[in-house]
Amino acid sequence: MTRLAAVPERRAVFREQRRFAALSEPLQSRGHLLYRRPDYLEKITDWPQPERLVVDGDRLILTEANEPPRVVPLGSQPELRTMIDGMRGPLAGDLAALRRGFAVEAAGSLQDWTLTLTPLDPRAARLLRRIGVGGHDDMIRDIRLIQANGDEQWMQIGPPA
Amino acid sequence: MKPGALPHGPAADGARRRAWPVLLALAAAILILLAVLSRISVRTDMVEFLPAGQTAAARLVMDEARAGTATGLILVGLEGADPAELARISKAMAAALPATGLFQLVAGGEAALPPDALEQLFARRYLLAPAEFGVDALRAGMEGVLRQLRSSAAPLATQFGLADPPGAFLTLIRGWAGSSTVRSVDGAWFAAGHDRALLLARTRAGGMDVPAQETATGAIAAAFAAARPGPARLLVAGPAVFARDAARAIHADVQRISILSTLLIAALLWWRFRSPLVIAAIAAPVVLSVAVAAAAVQLGFGSVHGVALGFGATMLGVSVDYPVLMIGHRKRGEPAAATRARIGPAFILAVITATLGLGAMLFSGFPGLAQLGVFSAVGLATCALATWFGLPLLIVAANLAPVAAGDPAWLPRLERVRRWRWLGLVPVLAAAAYFAAIGGPHWEGDLANLSPVPAASRALDQALRAELGAPDAGQILLLRGPDAETVLQRQEALLPMLDRLRTEGVLAGADAAATLLPSQATQRARVAALPDPATLAARIEQARAGLPFRPEAFRGFAEAVAATRNLAPLRPEDLADTPVGARLDPLLTRRGAAWQGPIVLHGVTDAARLAAALGPGTADVTYIDMRGELGAILAGYTARAWRWLGCCGVLVVLVLGAGLRRPGMTARVLGAVLAAMLVTAALLTGAGVRLSLIHLVALQLVAGVGLDYALFFARRQLDAEERARTLRTLVTCNAMTLLTFGLLSVCDTPVLRDIGVTVAVGAVLAMGFAFFAAGQAPGEA
Numbered sequence: 025m026t027r028l029a030a031v032p033e034r035r036a037v038f039r040e041q042r043r044f045a046a047l048s049e050p051l052q053s054r055g056h057l058l059y060r061r062p063d064y065l066e067k068i069t070d071w072p073q074p075e076r077l078v079v080d081g082d083r084l085i086l087t088e089a090n091e092p093p094r095v096v097p098l099g100s101q102p103e104l105r106t107m108i109d110g111m112r113g114p115l116a117g118d119l120a121a122l123r124r125g126f127a128v129e130a131a132g133s134l135q136d137w138t139l140t141l142t143p144l145d146p147r148a149a150r151l152l153r154r155i156g157v158g159g160h161d162d163m164i165r166d167i168r169l170i171q172a173n174g175d176e177q178w179m180q181i182g183p184p185a
Numbered sequence: 186m187k188p189g190a191l192p193h194g195p196a197a198d199g200a201r202r203r204a205w206p207v208l209l210a211l212a213a214a215i216l217i218l219l220a221v222l223s224r225i226s227v228r229t230d231m232v233e234f235l236p237a238g239q240t241a242a243a244r245l246v247m248d249e250a251r252a253g254t255a256t257g258l259i260l261v262g263l264e265g266a267d268p269a270e271l272a273r274i275s276k277a278m279a280a281a282l283p284a285t286g287l288f289q290l291v292a293g294g295e296a297a298l299p300p301d302a303l304e305q306l307f308a309r310r311y312l313l314a315p316a317e318f319g320v321d322a323l324r325a326g327m328e329g330v331l332r333q334l335r336s337s338a339a340p341l342a343t344q345f346g347l348a349d350p351p352g353a354f355l356t357l358i359r360g361w362a363g364s365s366t367v368r369s370v371d372g373a374w375f376a377a378g379h380d381r382a383l384l385l386a387r388t389r390a391g392g393m394d395v396p397a398q399e400t401a402t403g404a405i406a407a408a409f410a411a412a413r414p415g416p417a418r419l420l421v422a423g424p425a426v427f428a429r430d431a432a433r434a435i436h437a438d439v440q441r442i443s444i445l446s447t448l449l450i451a452a453l454l455w456w457r458f459r460s461p462l463v464i465a466a467i468a469a470p471v472v473l474s475v476a477v478a479a480a481a482v483q484l485g486f487g488s489v490h491g492v493a494l495g496f497g498a499t500m501l502g503v504s505v506d507y508p509v510l511m512i513g514h515r516k517r518g519e520p521a522a523a524t525r526a527r528i529g530p531a532f533i534l535a536v537i538t539a540t541l542g543l544g545a546m547l548f549s550g551f552p553g554l555a556q557l558g559v560f561s562a563v564g565l566a567t568c569a570l571a572t573w574f575g576l577p578l579l580i581v582a583a584n585l586a587p588v589a590a591g592d593p594a595w596l597p598r599l600e601r602v603r604r605w606r607w608l609g610l611v612p613v614l615a616a617a618a619y620f621a622a623i624g625g626p627h628w629e630g631d632l633a634n635l636s637p638v639p640a641a642s643r644a645l646d647q648a649l650r651a652e653l654g655a656p657d658a659g660q661i662l663l664l665r666g667p668d669a670e671t672v673l674q675r676q677e678a679l680l681p682m683l684d685r686l687r688t689e690g691v692l693a694g695a696d697a698a699a700t701l702l703p704s705q706a707t708q709r710a711r712v713a714a715l716p717d718p719a720t721l722a723a724r725i726e727q728a729r730a731g732l733p734f735r736p737e738a739f740r741g742f743a744e745a746v747a748a749t750r751n752l753a754p755l756r757p758e759d760l761a762d763t764p765v766g767a768r769l770d771p772l773l774t775r776r777g778a779a780w781q782g783p784i785v786l787h788g789v790t791d792a793a794r795l796a797a798a799l800g801p802g803t804a805d806v807t808y809i810d811m812r813g814e815l816g817a818i819l820a821g822y823t824a825r826a827w828r829w830l831g832c833c834g835v836l837v838v839l840v841l842g843a844g845l846r847r848p849g850m851t852a853r854v855l856g857a858v859l860a861a862m863l864v865t866a867a868l869l870t871g872a873g874v875r876l877s878l879i880h881l882v883a884l885q886l887v888a889g890v891g892l893d894y895a896l897f898f899a900r901r902q903l904d905a906e907e908r909a910r911t912l913r914t915l916v917t918c919n920a921m922t923l924l925t926f927g928l929l930s931v932c933d934t935p936v937l938r939d940i941g942v943t944v945a946v947g948a949v950l951a952m953g954f955a956f957f958a959a960g961q962a963p964g965e966a
Contacts (some may be wrong), residue, residue, distance in 0.1 A: 044334060046347050046738035051335050077337045086337055104340070151340055175343055
């Protein structure tokens with residue numbers, strides 16, 4: 025965790041696969057990520073449906089294709105906040121912050137570690153079952169979000185092209 | 186002017202002085218006052234003070250303005266600590282307050298609606314919001330859900346979207362979210378610009394139930410203290426808090442004024458007469474007059490407004506003139522009839538004209554002012570009658586007279602000043618020229634500035650309201666009907682036009698009850714238009730073709746539509762005492778036998794086009810620009826007050842002419858009074874004051890005291906000794922008026938402050954002008 029915290033800025037590309045109970049096939053997408061300490065996260069989806077998601081402190085700004093940006097204050101959406109914190113926390117390497125929102129379980133070695141995050145807030149738990157984060161050294165390999173209804177969002181992260 | 190030595194002679198013989206009648210009279214007057222005060226009911230709210238309206242439309246507006254103040258809305262601000270700490274305190278308060286049972290609603294963060302309220306709305310989405318169920322509409326909705334599943338808003342799609350491809354819930358929730366601009370920090374609402382946490386509470390009790398509001402605001406303060414606030418400060422505002430603040434301010438003002446003005450008058454009279462018996466004799470008619478005046482207002486209006494009581498306390502400063510004039514003019518040892526004969530004509534004229542002068546206030550139609558008018562007129566008349574018939578018996582019994590007497594050397598020197606009385610025209614002409622140059626005095630057009638609520642409280646309320654995104658109802662469309670259903674249907678008939686006006690940029694938005702809760706007719710029509718399960722299933726299959734949704738993906742949607750077919754329409758009463766109902770409440774209310782549903786318009790850019798689109802108003806639909814209407818109502822009352830002022834002025838002139846029987850002297854007396862009023866108005870305007878109905882009324886008081894002065898100066902063929910007595914007595918009267926109304930000018934209650942400043946300034950000017958214009962110049966007979 026402390027080694028994660030030492031990285032001031034990260035850039036990466038991602039490939040994401042979403043599985044929904046309602047859909048007969050998984051949805052694929054690609055894009056890139058920018059993280060800047062302490063709490064700025066940008067997730068830009070390039071394909072197939074352009075979207076820009078910026079989480080800056082307590083604000084979430086979502087810009088879909090040709091629509092005007094939508095600003096969502098995270099404070100008013102505790103469930104959404106828990107999910108964002110689950111992604112941002114490992115990037116920040118802020119274990120204390122993670123422990124405020126989740127039961128944190130660590131396993132593996134420095135070369136191949138996993139963190140399992142289970143939300144503590146019952147309202148958040150109604151939506152989110154757990155978040156799994158895997159990686160090696162100070163690199164995050166993948167983040168897997170499992171919704172309460174079994175839907176799954178799996179993001180694989182690699183070095184920038 | 187120093188009091189002279191005690192004169193010697195038979196009158197100074199102590200053996201003939203009897204004190205007990207004076208003391209007995211005062212004791213009786215005090216007992217009567219206490220008896221009256223224990224029986225009157227004192228009101229301090231704004232509703233009692235404001236007019237009910239003359240025309241039907243005006244009554245409607247005033248009703249709305251009063252009802253706005255009748256809701257127990259409390260705006261809470263927290264500041265003075267770092268945001269995280271403020272958020273913690275805010276959440277602690279929001280958690281503690283509902284448990285008190287005093288509040289219908291406490292909101293301070295989290296989502297606008299709690300989860301169970303959201304579920305309630307979600308279950309009724311096809312009743313409450315429009316939706317289309319054709320194949321094409323369903324296909325478009327499904328594609329939208331798929332896009333949402335690909336996006337970061339995917340959790341919303343699984344939670345709501347799959348069960349609602351037509352998107353009715355989204356439409357519904359946008360309406361309920363309102364136009365708030367608050368941001369959220371750690372789950373607490375914050376003002377957009379700065380670190381101030383915000384909470385909104387609505388009390389179960391009405392806003393004008395002052396004791397209940399005291400309890401509610403007390404509970405808020407207690408919850409704040411229990412949250413260990415440290416350096417943080419608590420701010421509260423809102424109509425309910427206004428009511429409490431106004432009540433407190435008036436209470437404190439009345440108490441302070443009555444105590445201080447009594448002490449000051451007593452001190453002044455002590456300096457002038459050097460006798461506790463004289464003070465007791467003067468106090469008796471004054472105390473009696475306050476008692477009778479309060480009783481008259483109670484009988485006439487059913488209650489006494491605190492402002493009238495506070496004003497009444499200072500009316501002491503005017504009515505006390507009468508006993509002072511009587512005792513001040515008595516020669517020691519003189520029988521009562523002799524004093525009365527010397528001052529009689531001036532005294533009687535002064536009382537009649539002063540009481541007449543208050544008529545404009547009495548008939549202004551403005552309940553608060555009418556109370557002041559009754560209080561003053563009855564008080565003056567009672568005090569004069571008691572002085573005329575009762576006081577001589579007392580003063581002869583106790584042998585009271587001023588300590589200073591004789592024909593002092595300073596009198597001719599002072600009266601020589603009158604040679605330059607034409608100089609008195611200078612300020613009058615200057616005032617007239619000033620008004621001519623600026624085009625007349627500035628008039629107050631905002632009714633709010635006549636309210637008994639302190640300005641600081643109103644400013645805080647404005648600030649918190651703006652930050653919470655709960656703007657004042659400035660422009661509204663008032664719809665009325667015999668029941669809630671009719672009102673909602675009338676709103677629904679108007680909404681398409683308002684939507685069109687919004688797209689044309691005429692207005693930014695409209696809050697209407699019907700967008701939150703459609704009429705039962707609309708809800709029933711929606712149910713009737715729902716497809717039956719088999720039809721819907723077929724359409725879903727058709728719309729789904731070629732999309733990656735599993736067959737069972739929209740089961741929740743089909744079930745919800747089927748369930749809606751059996752739902753009874755939601756009625757306003759079903760929402761009572763819920764957070765959803767609290768949001769609906771101000772937009773749909775029962776008012777007597779009828780129901781009202783104001784459509785609150787935001788950001789109106791083109792009022793003329795809006796009015797044109799609405800066409801001529803009917804009894805059921807009225808377009809109201811609140812500020813403009815209130816201004817018009819106020820102007821109406823001001824015009825009415827002017828008319829009565831004119832009528833009373835004519836009466837006063839007639840009475841003066843008949844009483845004085847000298848046209849020249851009548852002109853000089855009137856001139857002195859008018860000069861004082863004009864210069865006072867000019868001075869106030871020059872100081873940046875916007876003149877209002879209140880100032881107009883205060884100027885009538887100035888006229889009343891000015892007439893006293895001028896009439897006594899105008900008496901004919903007096904020897905130097907009597908002229909000295911008159912001057913001394915009038916200076917005493919003037920000093921008393923100045924002291925008591927000067928006290929009013931430091932009040933927290935705006936109405937009392939305005940009256941105080943005007944009368945204090947006017948009384949001094951009236952004294953000066955009366956001395957110059959109405960008194961005899963040396964050599965003049």
